Structures are given as structure tokens and as C-alpha cells.
Amino acid sequence: MDLQFTDAENSFRLKLRDWLSSVIPQLPSEPHRNDWIGRREYDSMWQRMLFDAGFAGINWPREYGGLGATPTEHLIFLEETERARAPYVGQNFVGLLHAGPTLITEASAEQKAFHLPAILKGEHIWCQGFSEPGAGSDLASLSCRAIRDGDDYVINGQKIWTSFGHTADYCEMLVRTDTDVPKHRGITWLIVPMGLPGMDVRPLRTLEGSTEFCEVFFDEVRVPVANRVGDENDGWRVAMVTLSFERGTAFVSEMLQSMELARDLAQLAKRVTRSGVTAWDDAGLRRDIGRICAELDALWALTKRNISQAQRTGLVGPGGNVFKLAYAELRSRLGELAMHLLDRASLSIDDIGDLPTHAHVHGRIHALSLGIAAGTSQVQRNIVAERILGLPKER
Amino acid sequence: MDFELNDDERSLQEGIRSFLTGRCTIDVVRANEETGGALDRALWQELGAVGVFSLRADGFGMTESVLAFEELGRSLVAGPLVASHLAATLMPAAANGSRIVGLIEPSEPVNVAEHLASLDDLIVARPEGLFVVDPAEVIGVHAERPLDALTPITAVSHLPQGELIADAATAHIWHRDGMVLTAALQLGLCLASIDLAKQYAMQREQFGRPIGSFQAVKHLLADMLTKAEVTRAAVYAAAVNIDGRGDSTDLMQTARMAKMLAGDSALFCGKTGIQVHGGMGFTWEVDAQRYWKRACVLDTHFGNSDEHAAAFSAAL
Numbered sequence: 041m042d043l044q045f046t047d048a049e050n051s052f053r054l055k056l057r058d059w060l061s062s063v064i065p066q067l068p069s070e071p072h073r074n075d076w077i078g079r080r081e082y083d084s085m086w087q088r089m090l091f092d093a094g095f096a097g098i099n100w101p102r103e104y105g106g107l108g109a110t111p112t113e114h115l116i117f118l119e120e121t122e123r124a125r126a127p128y129v130g131q132n133f134v135g136l137l138h139a140g141p142t143l144i145t146e147a148s149a150e151q152k153a154f155h156l157p158a159i160l161k162g163e164h165i166w167c168q169g170f171s172e173p174g175a176g177s178d179l180a181s182l183s184c185r186a187i188r189d190g191d192d193y194v195i196n197g198q199k200i201w202t203s204f205g206h207t208a209d210y211c212e213m214l215v216r217t218d219t220d221v222p223k224h225r226g227i228t229w230l231i232v233p234m235g236l237p238g239m240d241v242r243p244l245r246t247l248e249g250s251t252e253f254c255e256v257f258f259d260e261v262r263v264p265v266a267n268r269v270g271d272e273n274d275g276w277r278v279a280m281v282t283l284s285f286e287r288g289t290a291f292v293s294e295m296l297q298s299m300e301l302a303r304d305l306a307q308l309a310k311r312v313t314r315s316g317v318t319a320w321d322d323a324g325l326r327r328d329i330g331r332i333c334a335e336l337d338a339l340w341a342l343t344k345r346n347i348s349q350a351q352r353t354g355l356v357g358p359g360g361n362v363f364k365l366a367y368a369e370l371r372s373r374l375g376e377l378a379m380h381l382l383d384r385a386s387l388s389i390d391d392i393g394d395l396p397t398h399a400h401v402h403g404r405i406h407a408l409s410l411g412i413a414a415g416t417s418q419v420q421r422n423i424v425a426e427r428i429l430g431l432p433k434e435r
Numbered sequence: 436m437d438f439e440l441n442d443d444e445r446s447l448q449e450g451i452r453s454f455l456t457g458r459c460t461i462d463v464v465r466a467n468e469e470t471g472g473a474l475d476r477a478l479w480q481e482l483g484a485v486g487v488f489s490l491r492a493d494g495f496g497m498t499e500s501v502l503a504f505e506e507l508g509r510s511l512v513a514g515p516l517v518a519s520h521l522a523a524t525l526m527p528a529a530a531n532g533s534r535i536v537g538l539i540e541p542s543e544p545v546n547v548a549e550h551l552a553s554l555d556d557l558i559v560a561r562p563e564g565l566f567v568v569d570p571a572e573v574i575g576v577h578a579e580r581p582l583d584a585l586t587p588i589t590a591v592s593h594l595p596q597g598e599l600i601a602d603a604a605t606a607h608i609w610h611r612d613g614m615v616l617t618a619a620l621q622l623g624l625c626l627a628s629i630d631l632a633k634q635y636a637m638q639r640e641q642f643g644r645p646i647g648s649f650q651a652v653k654h655l656l657a658d659m660l661t662k663a664e665v666t667r668a669a670v671y672a673a674a675v676n677i678d679g680r681g682d683s684t685d686l687m688q689t690a691r692m693a694k695m696l697a698g699d700s701a702l703f704c705g706k707t708g709i710q711v712h713g714g715m716g717f718t719w720e721v722d723a724q725r726y727w728k729r730a731c732v733l734d735t736h737f738g739n740s741d742e743h744a745a746a747f748s749a750a751l
């Protein structure tokens with residue numbers, strides 16, 4: 041075991057750091073949080089810059105224009121971009137991290153030739169049409185129906201939690217193509233161009249007031265059979281391929297943010313006074329912050345273990361579930377502690393009274409989603425208990 | 436000893452509940468978000484007519500008051516309910532709801548006033564006494580996005596000294612009673628979160644059965660109920676103590692117990708209610724978030740649970 045980076049890894053870091061330090065100061069300011077068109081342009085610009093500099097598709101194979109980087113190099117990429125306060129992947133998230141990798145292993149040569157370069161260059165934005173109102177934790181029970189009619193599939197139904205559905209060009213979509221077989225065996229994976237006749241995209245407001253997610257309604261929407269990826273009714277397997285692309289790096293950026301935020305909280309506690317003494321004078325609070333910072337550092341170590349495992353075996357393994365469970369809980373505690381320290385100031389989502397309210401309150405709200413999105417903590421516990429420990433399934 | 440509601444207490448609580456379920460439906464609450472949380476004067480006067488502000492001025496005790504406030508919390512009624520209730524003994528116009536009276540306890544790191552634009556009077560509660568201030572003379576920055584859309588807030592940069600209306604002893608009692616009444620609102624939030632989460636768990640199906648039939652979800656709800664019932668006992672005990680029918684002579688300690696438990700439980704039930712709803716819990720549309728956000732607001736009233744835990748141990 042060795043936590044030190046190799047010479048090659050260090051030189052990759054330095055090369056990236058040089059480039060970031062030359063381009064970041066020249067970036068325009070970020071668009072308003074709910075200006076999705078503006079943010080698309082901004083995210084696409086950043087993706088194009090990465091492409092031109094040879095840093096696009098960090099985890100994509102070289103033959104498809106990617107960097108073919110190792111999981112460790114991916115970690116370094118995320119560390120350096122976070123350190124430089126570089127833009128996030130933003131609206132290119134689904135294309136670069138979900139749809140792209142799936143197309144790379146499952147799509148036809150024609151599909152790959154058309155879509156992959158456009159994703160890498162930030163020209164096409166993708167969204168995801170997997171979840172449905174009736175199919176969340178039980179995704180395989182999805183019912184959005186596609187019926188074959190000549191050279192088309194005709195789609196009727198609804199999708200939900202479609203991030204950036206209002207700005208995307210394409211949707212990676214799971215549809216029900218057979219209702220007479222066990223649920224996992226009647227699903228098909230389709231590339232659906234957005235804006236087709238019969239499609240209705242409506243913003244879905246989160247509890248924070250953000251409209252990042254959409255609901256998409258399909259009424260007799262015709263999609264060519266040529267847009268299918270994989271065989272008909274083999275979509276579940278195709279979709280699971282996406283998961284195998286996770287290299288333990290999914291939470292790296294936000295882990296780094298959380299570690300910084302927790303340390304900022306310690307500094308804030310030193311200047312916030314209560315009845316004549318600083319909050320930092322309170323041993324209980326110091327213990328809480330100490331505990332949280334130490335646990336975050338431990339999860340950072342687990343992140344590196346997970347990444348190393350992925351590097352060796354190609355899969356993250358149990359550490360991925362363990363990480364998500366522990367992190368969701370820890371991030372909540374950090375958010376709650378920050379809200380308690382900010383006390384009355386925590387009642388505003390934006391900064392007030394010269395305090396960094398937004399980072400902490402937004403972080404607290406974000407933490408509420410961590411125990412829900414991409415497998416609730418209840419589902420994660422079942423996975424840990426049943427698949428890792430081998431306990432019998434609940435009847 | 437009979438630490439259970441008597442018939443009069445039960446019927447008073449049911450009366451308030453039936454008024455609120457008719458008048459303050461969740462649709463009314465949601466509609467108020469579209470007006471930036473501005474308080475509805477007509478509703479405020481109706482609340483006054485029902486007696487929620489004047490209960491104690493009318494001769495009822497803290498016991499009846501917490502039963503009423505539990506219902507106000509359950510119905511997510513916004514505004515300075517506790518402040519107007521506390522003010523009712525000093526200001527008749529607060530008692531009948533014709534004036535909306537708010538309260539601010541100067542706080543660090545920033546003074547934050549709530550519902551400033553809707554207030555007729557603002558009482559500044561300082562350790563040395565209670566002071567009344569014209570809300571129009573308070574200077575500050577209105578927050579564009581309050582955490583709870585139903586609780587508009589202002590970061591106050593100038594808070595006038597105001598006119599002294601009551602001494603330090605009264606201020607102390609207001610702080611103590613404010614804790615208990617707020618704890619009752621928080622208890623109501625817990626109960627409403629549980630009701631909503633339970634309904635959802637029974638009706639939402641995944642893997643071919645209601646999610647409430649999974650132990651993982653059952654246990655979430657059982658934990659919510661456990662917290663709420665312990666809180667209920669604490670809140671009722673604090674109230675009964677204030678009314679002189681209690682088992683403790685340290686009314687501050689019992690008040691702190693109630694506020695600490697209620698603060699933690701309302702936050703727990705709020706977030707767990709969101710969790711039970713899964714993705715839908717993270718939407719604006721589903722009310723689970725509203726209970727959590729109000730729990731965040733109320734935890735900061737009359738001292739948050741950390742403060743009370745520390746004060747409780749300091750008195751040991």
C-alpha cells in the first residue's frame with residue numbers, strides 16, 4: 041500500500057495545474073443559477089476549452105478521443121480542477137459520464153461516430169430519462185411504453201428527474217418494450233432527440249427552488265428504431281454497463297468541497313461570538329467539528345482505496361456503497377452543525393450579514409438529497425446487508 | 436396524578452384543530468408562498484377571535500396554550516404566533532389579532548427579524564427588559580431567498596432601542612414561556628410530518644408492495660413517532676409545571692428540556708419525512724420540506740437546542 045503518487049502522476053498534475061492557472065483567470069463570470077441556457081453555453085465553452093487543451097474525456101478510451109486516464113489520474117484531474125476553482129462538468133455530466141461511456145461499449149459504429157465527438161467537444165448536451173413517477177428505487181418497474189411501428193418506436197409515458205431536460209439535445213432513455221416478461225427483460229435503451237413532436241418538458245422545482253430537473257411527457261413520440269442501443273429488451277443490461285464505468289471518483293469534487301467547508305466552519309466558529317465568548321470556546325462544538333473533519337479525512341482515505349480497487353479490478357466494489365452511506369450521513373451532520381453555528385443567519389439561503397450562509401445552507405439542503413439520489417440510504421443498506429454480507433432478502 | 440388530557444383540554448384542542456383544518460388548509464399555506472409569505476390580516480384576526488393569542492389573558496393556562504399551539508404547528512400556520520400570544524397580556528390589540536406583534540431577541544452573529552413587513556409592532560426582548568419598536572424604523576436587508584418561503588427575513592443593520600414596556604423579570608418569563616410555546620409548535624410539526632410520511636408510505640408502491648411494508652421505511656417512521664412522543668411528554672410537562680400543577684420547581688429547566696427535545700425532534704421528523712418521500716420529498720411540491728424548513732426556523736427561536744443543552748447542564 042502506498043498513498044504517494046508516482047512521478048508520472050505528479051507530472052500529469054503539474055501539466056494540468058499549469059494549464060488551469062493560465063486559463064481560469066480569463067473565464068467569464070458564471071451565469072445566474074437558474075439561467076439554464078446561459079449555463080449551457082458556459083458549460084459547453086468550458087468543455088470545448090478542455091477538448092482543445094487535450095483534457096476532455098479524462099476517463100474515455102483514447103480511441104474515442106478521450107485521455108484514457110487511470111482512475112488515479114482522474115482523481116488528480118478532479119483535485120486540480122477543484123483547487124483551481126475551475127467550472128464543473130455541469131450540463132455535460134450525463135453525456136460525459138453516463139451516455140458517452142454507455143455508447144462506447146454498446147453503440148453501433150455509426151452511433152459512436154456521430155455522438156461521441158459531439159459530446160467530447162461540448163456540442164451536444166445529454167439528459168437522462170430513466171426514473172419515472174412510479175419507478176424510483178424500483179427502476180426496473182418502469183412503464184414508459186415504446187411500441188414498434190414499422191421503422192419507429194412510438195413512445196407514450198412520463199419520465200422524471202431529467203436533469204437539464206430543457207436544454208439537452210439528446211436523452212438516454214429506458215423504455216418498456218415488452219410487458220409480458222419479467223420486468224428487467226422488457227426494457228430497451230434508446231437515443232431520443234429532444235424536441236420531437238409530442239414531447240413536453242416541464243421544469244420540476246426542487247425544495248431549494250432550483251429548476252435543474254424536469255419532467256418529460258411523451259405523447260405518441262416517434263423515435264427511429266435505428267436509435268436503439270443494444271438489442272430490443274436488452275436495455276437493462278445496457279444501462280447497468282454505465283454503472284461499471286464508475287471508478288470511485290463520483291464524489292471526489294464534493295468531498296474536497298466538504299473538507300474545505302468543514303475547515304472553514306472551524307474558522308467561522310473562531311470569529312462568531314455568543315454572550316461574549318467565541319463559539320470556538322465551546323468544547324462541545326470543537327469536538328463536533330473535530331469529529332466531522334476527522335471522519336471526512338477518513339472518507340477521503342476510503343475514496344482512495346475505492347479508486348485503487350477500481351484501478352486494479354475495474355470495479356469499485358463494496359466500498360462504493362459504504363462510502364455513499366457514510367458520506368450522506370456525515371454531510372448531513374456537517375450541514376446541521378453549520379446551521380446551528382450560523383443560528384439565525386441560517387434562515388437565508390443566500391449570504392447575509394457578511395456570513396458565508398449560502399455555502400452552508402445550500403450544503404445542508406444538498407445533503408438531504410444525498411440519502412435519496414442514486415439509491416436511497418435504505419436501499420444502500422439492503423445492498424450492503426444482502427449483497428456484501430450475504431444476509432437473506434426481506435420477504 | 437393524571438398526566439393525560441382531561442375532557443375540557445381535549446375539546447379545546449379539538450376545537451382549535453377543527454377551526455384550522457377548515458380555515459388553514461395546506462392549500463392556503465402554499466398560496467401564501469406566492470405572496471412572499473406576507474401575513475393574511477383576516478386570518479390573523481380570525482385566529483384572535485378563536486382565542487389563540489388571548490388564551491392566557493382570558494384565564495386559561497399554559498397547558499391549554501400548548502395544546503392550541505401544537506395544532507398551529509401542525510397546520511404550519513406562519514407568523515409571530517408566540518410573540519402575539521405573549522404580548523396579549525400587555526397589548527389588547529395583540530390579544531384579538533387586530534395588531535400583529537412580532538418579537539426579536541438580539542442575536543449573534545447577526546440580528547434577523549421575521550415578517551418585518553407584516554408587523555404592526557416589534558418587541559425587542561433584551562435581558563434588561565422588553566422594548567417596543569416601530570417596525571418601519573428597523574433598517575436592514577431583506578433576504579431574497581429565505582430558507583422557509585413562509586418566513587420572510589431581514590438581516591437587521593439598525594435596531595432602535597425602543598420604548599421600555601416591561602422589566603427584566605417579565606422578559607425572563609417571556610423567554611421561558613416563549614420556549615414552551617415554540618416547543619408546542621415544533622411538536623405539531625413532528626406530528627404533521629409523521630402523518631404525511633405515513634400516508635405516503637402506505638400508498639406508495641415499489642417492488643410490488645407499499646414501501647411502508649419494508650422494515651427500512653417502517654423503522655424511519657417508528658423513530659419519528661418515538662421522538663415525537665417523548666417530545667410531547669416533555670412539552671406537556673413543561674406547560675403543566677408553569678401552571679403550578681407540576682413535579683418540578685425549576686421551570687426554566689423544564690422549559691429548556693421541552694425546547695431542546697422539540698427542536699431536535701422537529702428537525703429529525705422534518706428530514707426523515709423528506710427521506711420517506713424519496714425523490715418526491717426533495718421537490719417543492721411535496722409538503723414534507725415545508726415542515727423541515729419551519730423546524731429550522733423554530734429551532735432558532737428562544738435559543739436553539741445546543742444552547743439549551745448547554746444551559747441545562749450548566750444548571751446541574
